[in-house]
Amino acid sequence: MSTPFATSLGSPPVHAVDSKPQDTLYLQIAERLAQSIRAGTLSRGERIPSVRDLARQQGVSPSTAVQAYRALEDARLIEARPRSGYFVAARPARLPEPEPSAPPAASLPVDVSSLGEQVMRLAMDPAYISFGAACPSGELFAQERVRRAVSRAAQRHRASLCRYPLGPGNDGLRRAIARHALGMGCQLDPRDILVTNGCLESISLCLRAVTRPGDVVALESPTYFGFLEILESMHLRALEIPTHPRTGLSLDALQLAFDTQPVKAVLAVPTLSNPMGSCMPLADRKRLAQMLSQRGIPLIEDVLYNDLAEQDDKRRAVKAFDSTGDVMICGSFSKTVAPGIRLGWVEGGRWSAQLRRLKAVHSGGHTELLEVAMADLLTQPGHESAYRQLRATVAARVDEARGLIAESFPKGTRVTDPAGGFILWVELPAGIDSVALFHACLARKICIAPGTMFSATDRFRHCIRLGVGGRWDEAQRAALREVGAIARRMLG
Numbered sequence: 039m040s041t042p043f044a045t046s047l048g049s050p051p052v053h054a055v056d057s058k059p060q061d062t063l064y065l066q067i068a069e070r071l072a073q074s075i076r077a078g079t080l081s082r083g084e085r086i087p088s089v090r091d092l093a094r095q096q097g098v099s100p101s102t103a104v105q106a107y108r109a110l111e112d113a114r115l116i117e118a119r120p121r122s123g124y125f126v127a128a129r130p131a132r133l134p135e136p137e138p139s140a141p142p143a144a145s146l147p148v149d150v151s152s153l154g155e156q157v158m159r160l161a162m163d164p165a166y167i168s169f170g171a172a173c174p175s176g177e178l179f180a181q182e183r184v185r186r187a188v189s190r191a192a193q194r195h196r197a198s199l200c201r202y203p204l205g206p207g208n209d210g211l212r213r214a215i216a217r218h219a220l221g222m223g224c225q226l227d228p229r230d231i232l233v234t235n236g237c238l239e240s241i242s243l244c245l246r247a248v249t250r251p252g253d254v255v256a257l258e259s260p261t262y263f264g265f266l267e268i269l270e271s272m273h274l275r276a277l278e279i280p281t282h283p284r285t286g287l288s289l290d291a292l293q294l295a296f297d298t299q300p301v302k303a304v305l306a307v308p309t310l311s312n313p314m315g316s317c318m319p320l321a322d323r324k325r326l327a328q329m330l331s332q333r334g335i336p337l338i339e340d341v342l343y344n345d346l347a348e349q350d351d352k353r354r355a356v357k358a359f360d361s362t363g364d365v366m367i368c369g370s371f372s373k374t375v376a377p378g379i380r381l382g383w384v385e386g387g388r389w390s391a392q393l394r395r396l397k398a399v400h401s402g403g404h405t406e407l408l409e410v411a412m413a414d415l416l417t418q419p420g421h422e423s424a425y426r427q428l429r430a431t432v433a434a435r436v437d438e439a440r441g442l443i444a445e446s447f448p449k450g451t452r453v454t455d456p457a458g459g460f461i462l463w464v465e466l467p468a469g470i471d472s473v474a475l476f477h478a479c480l481a482r483k484i485c486i487a488p489g490t491m492f493s494a495t496d497r498f499r500h501c502i503r504l505g506v507g508g509r510w511d512e513a514q515r516a517a518l519r520e521v522g523a524i525a526r527r528m529l530g
């Protein structure tokens with residue numbers, strides 16, 4: 039059954055693989071309203087009926103009306119204003135989105151580390167305004183709740199500090215992660231979940247389990263530079279696959295790569311890829327799972343950003359469609375709950391036993407006290423509403439940043455419009471060298487991430503990645519305008 043609402047948001051048609059009739063009533067109402075907004079019948083900034091009036095008009099329960107409004111809010115078509123009601127959202131001026139990427143069809147060795155190190159170091163340096171790292175700042179999180187959970191765990195589990203943490207991780211946390219994964223459509227057995235030191239460790243373990251030096255790994259293009267750094271350190275070759283800024287990996291290109299290249303694994307972020315923010319349509323997720331099981335090629339699926347996606351269907355993992363254990367799913371709570379607790383997880387499908395051995399050999403267990411605190415945070419009531427709040431805060435920020443880019447960057451600039459998260463990928467006019475722009479910005483104490491960090495090729499030299507999850511106030515707004523002004527000057 040198709041989900042008309044998703045279609046109306048400018049994404050290609052998607053198919054809700056298992057939607058139930060009662061799930062679609064609110065989507066039908068949302069779709070009718072979305073059409074009125076698109077047709078201009080309801081104009082930007084106009085007030086729309088209250089939940090009670092909508093329920094009465096449509097002959098549905100107030101909770102269905104609330105669901106319809108939530109779907110429209112998630113799609114940023116309407117906004118709730120405190121004590122005033124619901125309004126059609128006013129979006130800032132739009133720039134066109136970047137073109138789909140077209141990397142070469144051959145795999146390449148990777149050599150990217152030096153810039154990445156500098157960008158990450160400057161992200162921590164208070165003397166710089168940093169848009170370079172994808173690090174959310176503390177005020178985005180429920181800091182007091184985190185502090186209370188850690189001190190509760192410290193009181194109740196003191197003894198664990200004097201015990202060696204052996205094994206795959208705290209049972210309560212693994213159960214909480216399995217419950218959390220249900221929200222992505224995945225039925226995981228807690229016993230198969232391995233707790234790690236963050237998503238990057240999960241990914242390294244998966245790559246170690248399924249590759250040897252010299253093997254080819256297929257990735258999105260552009261891709262997260264941390265992946266390229268891991269590939270470089272493990273002497274793996276990157277095969278970049280054409281990627282669309284909204285819909286992600288081209289599965290036709292991936293199929294061709296499977297047919298013509300010795301691909302040993304796929305490493306991808308199907309929801310809110312970094313840096314483009316693309317989200318693979320549901321039908322593609324299902325097709326990808328089938329392609330993998332036909333070939334027995336593993337997908338290392340990074341679901342780090344799934345909870346930041348604005349629509350439920352985009353949160354569903356490829357793992358949800360995996361019946362053969364070919365998907366290794368990797369997550370963490372670094373972007374959504376508490377980066378400093380530094381915990382991640384992995385369920386390794388067919389490779390679960392190898393992962394457990396590799397983990398024991400390479401890094402052992404974790405501070406159990408923090409595992410207990412994380413389990414507590416994940417199971418507290420209000421946890422879901424904290425995600426909603428986080429999504430709304432970063433969506434407003436991303437809209438504002440896109441508006442500033444439209445105002446101040448050179449003519450011909452393109453920028454992504456991600457369906458969640460806090461990362462923007464900016465394609466500048468062809469004459470701009472992003473590494474020169476990076477150095478010119480550093481001289482003004484502003485850090486950006488040059489496009490060259492996100493590929494083993496040199497194809498993104500005119501692009502930059504901007505992370506707007508850090509501090510956000512007048513200084514950041516001025517700095518973003520300044521990046522645009524420097525880029526304009528560079529073009530003469």
Ligand SMILES: Cc1ncc(COP(=O)(O)O)c(C=O)c1O
Binds near residue numbers: 369371
């Ligand atoms: C796509 C992606 N995966 C993994 C990571 C690292 O996650 P963690 O901090 O949990 O290791 C990042 C960090 O920016 C990321 O963007």
